[in-house]
Amino acid sequence: MKRWRGKGLIAGLSVAMLVGLTAACSGNNEDTAASSSGAASESATSETSAEASAGLKYPASLTYWVPMETDAAVTIKDYNEMGLYKELEKRTGTHVEFQHPPAGEAQTKDQFNLMMATGKLPDAIYTNWASNAPDKAIKDGKIIRLNELIDQYAPNLAQILKDKPNIRKLITTDEGNIYAFPLIGTDPPVYAYNGLMIRKDWLDKLNLAVPTTIDEWEKALMAFRDGDPNGNGKKDEIPYFYRQTDVESSYPFIGAYGIAPGFFQENGTVKYGPTEPAYKDYLTLMNKWYSEGLIDKDYLTSDTKIRDNKVLSDQLGALAGWAGSGLGGYMQLKKDKDPSFKLVGTPFPSLKPGEKAISKGTAVITGLGTAISASVKNPEEIAAWLDYGYGKDGSLLYNFGVEGESYKLVDGKPQYTDLILHNPKNLSVSQALSTYALQTSGGPFASDPEADRQWHSDPEQSEAMAVWADADHSKDLPGSLLSADEQAKFASIMTDLNTYNSEMTNKFIMGQEPLSKFDDYVKTLKQLGIEEAIKLNQGAYDRFTSK
Template structure:
């Protein structure tokens, strides 16, 4: 499923352009609405904000192009002036696995900073509360975080998303506001290649196959060599948004259909998807080296006219390629078009999309039991949901990253036309987080500004379309369920991905698909499905 780690999610996890390109994301621009901003905090006796605090969070990947610590970011330097709080930011090494390893180590040892920003929803928050690692925030938010508290009163559906199976609110979240803002990732194609070969924008699997064959055989880059990679596939595509799986009515993991929970890779139609991918692999329509290709290599090949189509982020992929190519050669005909997730039949919609389907992606700032002043920290974390915090975290510092034009904030040329040739997302990363790190709520107008191009905006609208949002499961497992799912899925996922890759690359024949299904059964996939069914039934009753 699609997952936001980055704005324009992401998280996921992309890399910086030419030093590598990263995730694109969402920000905001009308004067804050009632949805985005709530009543400012009333005056209270005693210190409003902490004098100092420690904050563990992954360093924003776009900002990492230029800074080594989030404390150097414009929004946080300004926030220190406003609140008087000196924040010591602690960052894990780059990469999702390194962050996970450090998170697990801290949780095991109990040596915790005051605040930890992570995907708590997927990491047994109820158990973490019971084990005395993080705090239940319900009462702290009600008493010390009036901005977020008012928002949750106005939006009971949001409060439901943020509340665990055992009734706990456990993070100060990053929040989106509308459908287009949930879109972070999707498929796009070299439009100039389509035009040159007189091909339509593909909407079905058959049209995709015809297009990829043409890219392979008809020399669209015009260099006289058969060096094009028709589709740059990466293993991470499978879980980012499974761009071709949705044509078969399947999702990449657990989902529900007519109230019955299913697991996409355990369904009979999954064989049809694997058959397609194997055929494309054998025919040279997808990158033969997909298991070892990284984002740096991808970006280099894309900008050197070798890749015809790929899945990537809206801002730091799609938008950054267009920006970088234009800077390299203002007369280049290089152009991209966002295309829908393909279906089997013309006119149908696939069940996958680039939309995360939720106002909240699962990550947020938890206050740990190490914090000596949780009330003051709650007030500090709440700042981003108020009017001034909304402007700060969406636009940065007035007079530097934005100015007011006719009563509306506009990004300056420092962001939009950076003199040091930084991409828009890299420049913006110097002022605020571009990878969906709250806590604050973004606003759709800023999103439009920094996904500035018409092609980008059009692509995001296309990626937002899908057949049926209701298939996606709410994630509200209780602590016991989460522990059991984690235990089952550790070995099962390892085996599953090993076999998916073997099937795609032809190292295992698809005649062994039934054997693969039986092995998933032995690895307890049906118990996992039953757990999710119990959770879904409980969610419906609530």
């Protein structure tokens, strides 16, 4: 389970944001400025974990429900075998009985829902609480409000919330409840994990620069189609891999038109991208590209395995994806077989040169976090144990793992060892690191930008993330929560609406419906309740801005 960087479960700040594909707040310089000292900077004014926790008692044992990191599952059976938790048990004396749900997002959600329905809860639960009605869970006696516990028994996190009031704002519901010990990240360049990438070696062969505008992209894709850049004489190249069901590949070009594929805000007014006139312009572009063979004709039946095969067999010129598992993974697999193979990240394209397209923002708080069950008898001890990851010692442990094994100190700074970066068993960096730490996934700690930089160690990855982060995030929706009742209303609207929107978007792109029917399509969206959904999100947005 990856965190916001995205291989697997991707949590959002609100249900609206999950649907709208817009991410967390971007307007507070205090909390989105890059940090050179990593997670330690989150607690720079606090003491070390051992000092801050002096006098606090840790539990002898606890039960902990947490989806297992997919890369970790390659090498370990449960988190008790992870270097982090083996070392944490030595330091705190706490033995953890982990409860890992079956792999797969649907199976994980089903087990979570069953667990909450039956009330048979472990002591601690890690999930996307932002989309699971935390206020209702507190009212129903399933989990506990954490405000007072954090102030009294979690000095490291309490200090972060004091130093960074916007983080407290983001993890506090409209009813004033802090519901989980959150995963925290505050360095924008690090958290722009997803974006467009293109075959730089193909561009070079065709004497083209990396495209930055829609017109330049169209020119490049046409050249990929006609210029035989893979040199096999078959003209079997697919210029761009598009999957409308896949947020990775569907959103990058929409931002050029000043809208998002879902919910966003403009000057304080919440809007829904597909009902905006500019969405017709976007569909017109995609229809043109599809009809001219610049998009895979079989995109509706394509999946990630097909995509990967096309990339690795030199049939695909451009796509959108993740810096680590996508760009980095492809480069790693091809480096020995084809040294000339090169993927690079590209800016989100604009309509005019020099403009910045709007894009998803950078996540500070994603809604992922660990809650404490209301049935526990020692919540203060569990709070103290969960707090460990926010202090200096805990930051090293959660981000880097075990000193002398997964990292070493060089001039006083942690650095991953060759066991992680050049694993002798040929594990990928994320697989090797997941055996020792939670940096590649998530947990109750503050993510260290330096750890993330080292994890995405290839220069192509770091350069791509910097390029992707350099976009206009001014229209992002901040991390407000819909209430339980609002979530129910919203979900009932969006279930059918999303299905209709997806079907019609595909029909417009593939020419099965003429774009002259766009107004009728918008009218149907309104009949399905999009205006009420916008109203719900407007209320949540207004409440957030007034906190």
